[in-house]
Amino acid sequence: MSPPPPSYVDVLVIGAGPAGVMMGTALSHAGINVRVVDKRPAKVMAGQADGIQPRTIEVFQSYGLAQRLLERGNQMHSLAFYNPRRDGKGVERTSRVPDVTAPTARYRFEVTLHQGEIEAIFLDSMRAHGLEVERPCVPESIEISGDEKELQSRESYPVKVVLRHLVDATLDAAPNGMHTNAIDPSVESSGSTLETVYAKYVLGADGAHSWVRNALGISLDGEQTDHVWGVVDSVPVTDFPDIRNRTAIHSDNGSCMIIPREGDKVRLYVQITDGLQADDHGRIDRSAVTPERVMEIAKRSMRPYKLEFPDPPEWWTCYVIGQRVAKNFSVKDRAFIAGDACHTHSPKAGQGMNASMNDSHNLAWKLAHVLRGWASPDLLKTYELERRKYARDLINFDKKLADLFSGKAVSPGNAEGVTHQEFQGLLQSMGGFTSGIGIQYIPSLITDATSQSLAEGLVIGQRFVPQEIIRIADSRPFEIQDLLVSDTKWKVVFFVGDPKEVREYAVVTAVGEYLQEEKSFLRRFTPKGAAKDAVFTILTVSSTAKDDADYTDIHPGLRTHWSRAFTDDIAIDEKAGGTAYRVYGIDPASGAVVVCRPDGYVSFVCALEDVTKGRLEEYFGKFMIATKV
CATH class of the missing domain: 3.30.9.10 (D-Amino Acid Oxidase, subunit A, domain 2)
Incomplete structure (x- = not known):
């Protein structure tokens, strides 16, 4: 019998743990051709990781998945400390403090829920987008092309992976019930089928004993x-x-x-x-x-x-307790590793699953951009730059905590x-750091802190700080983070001051007219024939009192839709709002433009008046691919 024909896929994810299902969710939501395979015949039913940090809850929310997590999980609001009693008769409480000590956290607590239930949230979300985990399935070989032309081509499939689809397989387990992701050599191959897959990109999300990492020859340092x-x-x-x-x-x-x-x-x-x-x-x-x-x-x-x-x-x-970080997180920018495959540490700080999912959250939009031809493949280099620095910081903290x-x-x-x-x-x-709120990505191709002083409360390289703002058209309050959804689009937020004032109106009008020109970043980096908001979501936040504001105050070049014009004022119920400009450190008299990456991190700030001078084109031109006229 002749072997079946090879398969082709844009992204092959090996491993359906937290990092793998996060990648599967992100890419399937984005409409990317992705497959996820796992050696386990069924999802985790108990045990394993269980803690979700405040920043990761925000990430869940950005994918529309936080509600189920919050409904089913336990919330930890307090942290108690017990130490030996002076009389030697056991322990006594020494103090009780807030569990989360991150003032800008939207969720001031951790959530605990067993890993199987957390993975199920992603599995159901993937299923809603037509993606199922293929199991039990194990990789047998991986080979990356050495042809430089092929590696540089967006149309090529330079990674060859041979998969074995098992019919009857036993789940290997380490002693004491601790599961591993190693492939059990004793698994019978009778009845199994081999498949050759050609992929544009591969992600190894197969755990601490990662087959992908070992097959690629990536060492763990620690x-x-x-x-x-x-x-x-x-x-x-x-x-x-x-x-x-x-x-x-x-x-x-x-x-x-x-x-x-x-x-x-x-x-x-x-x-x-x-x-x-x-x-x-x-x-x-x-x-x-x-x-x-x-x-x-x-x-x-x-x-x-x-x-x-x-x-x-x-x-x-x-x-x-072992504390190790992979020497590399990628090979030839075609095969990547994430999660426990590239960093291991103790679980008591509640970081493992969070680090794993946020690895994939960081990489997914970058893969989508490159696959769509929106960005240069150089964008993928920022994954290792950002997440390996984070992993090293995590290991340093974990050493202190463990000791x-x-x-x-x-x-x-x-x-x-x-x-x-x-x-x-x-x-x-x-x-x-442990909450994830203070994580800051270092300067890079996509992180430019040159004009940080224009919005000191929005730290470039950190996630966008939550604030409640009011939609002008109907006075409905919105948490700004809920407008920064994980849909692979850039969010460009124009803080326009009060456009009812003569000076601000002139600036806003000039910016709006400029954005309608062919040379603007909106036209230059949006593919011909695509929807005008395919790559960029434009939001405006004014400082006009809600009772005086009109969404028509915003020039049509900035007002892409009535629902995207907001103002910074107290909500009708007077519970929140009216503090965004102050918290963000933005002067209402001059305004500012804040660029938010598709993963929710602030990456660039410039003056409102600098828009017509080409500052946004200069920033995006470093890594985005301009539309061919």
């Missing part, structure tokens, strides 16, 4: 620590008063972290310090760790409070131990 932790998901019976708060416990029996979950469920991270031996290769032997042992240590750590486990745990695992968390607390018998002030201080000082 080290394994000697910190061993057990994790148990259960519904405990307890009189511990902070069981429904995120809680960090430093006890004489070791450290413990409590993460409340959906329903009555609780996740316990428990430090394992005794009875562990290293094998001949120096690796910690975890075979002596059982869920019963983890639960027993948790009981001791939480004394004098009672903790019982009437039912077996729903899920458990044991891990040794402090795994260290003994200060006590009468341990004067050199970790103080409460040290531990709480680290978590609170890094709140902007």
Whole structure:
């Protein structure tokens, strides 16, 4: 029998964990030809990652997926700290503080929900756009063309992947129930079929033991620590008063972290310090760790409070903290890795799943731009530049956190131990980073901070700060982030001051007329024949009082639709609004233009009067492809 003909796809995603399903969702929403394959015969049903940070909730919202997450997940608003009592009789609460210490966060809490349910949100969204995960399916080989002409061509498919579609496959599992993404060589190939796929781009989102990363010869830089932790998901019976708060416990029996979950469920991270031996290769032997042992240590750590486990745990695992970052996040800008495939660290800061999904969120729109011919392939280089810098920062933070968390607390018998002030201080000082709110991308092809002073409250390289504004036509309030949806379009926000004033009216009119000219960025970088808002969404925000404002004050060249003209005033219900110009640091008398990337990050600012001088054309011309006349 002759082999089946090869298949062709724009983007092949290998791995349907958080990074993979985020990429599948983003690209399927954008109408990109994408396939997602996974070795698992079914989605995750329990355990694994479970924490969603405030910035990631904003990202969910930008895809229209936050409501289900908020409805089904548990919210963590407070963080409690427990330390040894002076009398040596267990632990006591030292303090209780807000869980999120990021003042501009739209959502001032974390959400916890098991990974399978989080993945299901994306799987259902993909399905609504005609995309299903193909499983069980494993890659057998990957080859990237060495022909430079082929690599530079937008029409070529330079990545060859051989896939094996399995009929009967067993899910491989590491000891203690901790799943891996390694391919089990014992899986029988009888009844399976081979498929050769030619792809324009490939994403390896196949976990910490990534086959893609290994096949591409990408190394992981970093080290394994000697910190061993057990994790148990259960519904405990307890009189511990902070069981429904995120809680960090430093006890004489070791450290413990409590993460409340959906329903009555609780996740316990428990430090394992005794009875562990290293094998001949120096690796910690975890075979002596059982869920019963983890639960027993948790009981001791939480004394004098009672903790019982009437039912077996729903899920458990044991891990040794490793902190590593891939040397490269891409090969020839045709094959990429994301998520645990390119960075591993401890899970207690709640960063793993968030980092994974935000890797894909960063890359997806860039792939869409290049595939559509909107942008130069050089745009793809910013993925590794931005996300590897973030990953290194994450590892540096994780090292500090792991050392402090795994260290003994200060006590009468341990004067050199970790103080409460040290531990709480680290978590609170890094709140902007751990929440994702303070993440800032460095200057690059797409991040230009030259005119930051025109909008000091919108930090170039950071996400667009939430504010409520009023739609002029009907006085309806909108959160500005809800106008910055993840639809692969650039959002260009014109803060026009009060166009009823003579000077502002003249400037707004000049800008509107300029944008209607062929040389403007709107015409120059929008493909011929495409909708006028195919690439750019234009929003205007005035400072006119809502009772005086008219959307017709905005010149038609700026007023692309009545629904996109807003003003900065207090809403009718007087609950919010009227602070955008002040919070963003924009002078209403002069205004400003703020460019927001398709992933919600501020990338460029210029003066309103500089629009007619070609500043926006200059910015976009660095990476966008002009329309051929």
